[in-house]
Amino acid sequence: GLTRNxxxxxxxxxxxxxxxxxxxxxxxxxxxxxxxxxESSVLATLTVVPDPSTEASSEE
Structure with a gap:
């Protein structure tokens, strides 16, 4: 059985x-x-990750 419920x-x-x-x-x-x-207890964090497919097309 379970040891903790x-x-x-x-x-x-x-x-x-x-x-x-x-x-x-x-x-x-x-x-x-x-x-x-x-409101003060909620903190949103946004991390922008570059899309590799758009970076490759802009380098061409």
């Missing part, structure tokens, strides 16, 4: 779930509260 959501269920230690209940939704997201 971490919450998971691989299938995009409505909430994360975990396996239980109870043989009659295979899994259940985790009792988690959603984190609050504020």
């Amino acid at each position: 971490y919450c998971r959501n691989p299938d995009a269920e409505i909430r994360p779930w975990c396996y239980t230690m109870d043989p009659s209940v295979r899994w259940e939704y985790c009792n988690l509260t959603q984190c609050l997201v504020t």
Whole structure:
């Protein structure tokens, strides 16, 4: 069996779930509260990667 029952959501269920230690209940939704997201807590980073096909055509 599992040594740790971490919450998971691989299938995009409505909430994360975990396996239980109870043989009659295979899994259940985790009792988690959603984190609050504020503007100051979100940082977007943009990395521009050159497209090799456009660089080759501009060098010709």
